[in-house]
Amino acid sequence: MxxxxxxxxxxxxxxxxxxxxxxxxxxxxxxxxxxxxDPKVAVICIVPRDGKVLMIRRATDQGYGLWGLPGGYVDRGEVVEMAAAREVWEETGLRVEPEELIGLFSVGGDPVMVVVYDAQETGGELEAGPEALEVGFFDIEDLPELAFPRDQDVLTKWQASKDQKG
Ligand SMILES: [Zn+2]
Structure with a gap:
């Protein structure tokens, strides 16, 4: 308390x-x-490259050593897309441009709601930031051990939206 x-x-x-x-x-x-x-708002980005997606191995308390999509909390007053790009840059060294909104994910009893964007790389250099042990791109059919099962749902929804567009 x-x-x-x-x-x-x-x-x-x-x-x-x-x-x-x-x-x-x-x-x-x-x-x-x-x-x-109030609920808290987090934002994560799906950053594709050559058919794989960007993931980080977490260096923070929750899910330490396990993998997740890059992202973090939105500051009060911060534009959500800017928070998304900032978090990806801090964690992975890559500059990205959030584009399509994939969805807003929330579950009962969890104070955190998660906004998910599809994002495109615009520059930077892949390098683990202070909140990541490792960074890398993974095939979504062959993911490393996830910190949050939610990321699997997020990727499934993202894949479905890609398939729809063909
Ligand atoms: Zn009072």
Missing amino acids: NLQDKFCPSCAAALETKEVFGHERPVCPDCARVIFY
């Missing part, structure tokens, strides 16, 4: 937890303010 979850932002009274609108939420016993948690 963060400090901001312990005290009311309006009157600084200690918050209590109560069920409000179907969920347990922090509530102020003094001024009745209810704290609603």
